[in-house]
Amino acid sequence: MINIVLFGKPGAGKGTQAEFLKEKYNLTHLSTGDIFRYNMKNDTALGREAKGYIDNGDLVPDSVTIKMLQDEVDKNLDSKGFLFDGFPRTLAQADALDAFLKTKNWEVTATIALEADDNILVQRILERGKTSGRIDDQDEEKIRNRYEEYNEKTAPLMNYYKEQNKFHAVNGIGSIAEITERLSAVIDKL
Numbered sequence: 001m002i003n004i005v006l007f008g009k010p011g012a013g014k015g016t017q018a019e020f021l022k023e024k025y026n027l028t029h030l031s032t033g034d035i036f037r038y039n040m041k042n043d044t045a046l047g048r049e050a051k052g053y054i055d056n057g058d059l060v061p062d063s064v065t066i067k068m069l070q071d072e073v074d075k076n077l078d079s080k081g082f083l084f085d086g087f088p089r090t091l092a093q094a095d096a097l098d099a100f101l102k103t104k105n106w107e108v109t110a111t112i113a114l115e116a117d118d119n120i121l122v123q124r125i126l127e128r129g130k131t132s133g134r135i136d137d138q139d140e141e142k143i144r145n146r147y148e149e150y151n152e153k154t155a156p157l158m159n160y161y162k163e164q165n166k167f168h169a170v171n172g173i174g175s176i177a178e179i180t181e182r183l184s185a186v187i188d189k190l
């Protein structure tokens with residue numbers, strides 16, 4: 001069982017890399033952003049609850065997000081391991097994840113951060129917004145708000161995982177294949 005948390009600012013490439021890593025290591029990929037967008041598209045109660053926050057670039061409340069994530073893990077109990085993408089994003093979520101995995105005798109094996117400069121990332125997101133249809137990708141103010149949310153609520157998680165000796169960082173600038181290689185080099189040593 002290996003459980004990896006993919007960490008990084010909005011636009012850092014977590015989703016792109018997760019597509020390769022889940023195949024290579026036979027992991028269940030859980031992207032909270034994708035799950036929220038699926039629910040919004042299908043107009044479920046969860047989707048309606050999350051929409052206002054997401055469209056503004058705010059985080060969805062912890063209670064909603066944690067419950068959703070736990071339900072997704074519980075749907076995949078025969079998994080060989082999980083790749084968490086976009087979760088945890090707050091200390092409360094990180095604590096909840098540790099406690100929840102512990103009830104199954106599992107734990108977070110490692111957190112790997114994709115690092116990149118903010119200005120490059122904002123450009124990438126605006127480019128993605130031209131085709132993604134994501135409201136939160138199209139307005140620079142909303143994108144900046146996501147970075148504020150990240151700096152305030154998510155960046156502290158780096159220390160949380162460093163204190164547990166579980167934090168790794170890789171350079172997120174380069175070709176998709178190069179970055180997959182860098183991530184794989186970390187995973188292969190776990």
Ligand SMILES: Nc1ncnc2c1ncn2[C@@H]1O[C@H](COP(=O)(O)OP(=O)(O)O)[C@@H](O)[C@H]1O
Nearest residue numbers: 010011032033053054058059060065086087089
């Ligand atoms: N763990 C989470 N906690 C709270 N909100 C979340 C979480 N994951 C995703 N969201 C919501 O979904 C939005 C999109 O998430 P994601 O697709 O991971 O985007 P990004 O490109 O910003 O990394 C976030 O801005 C936030 O509103």
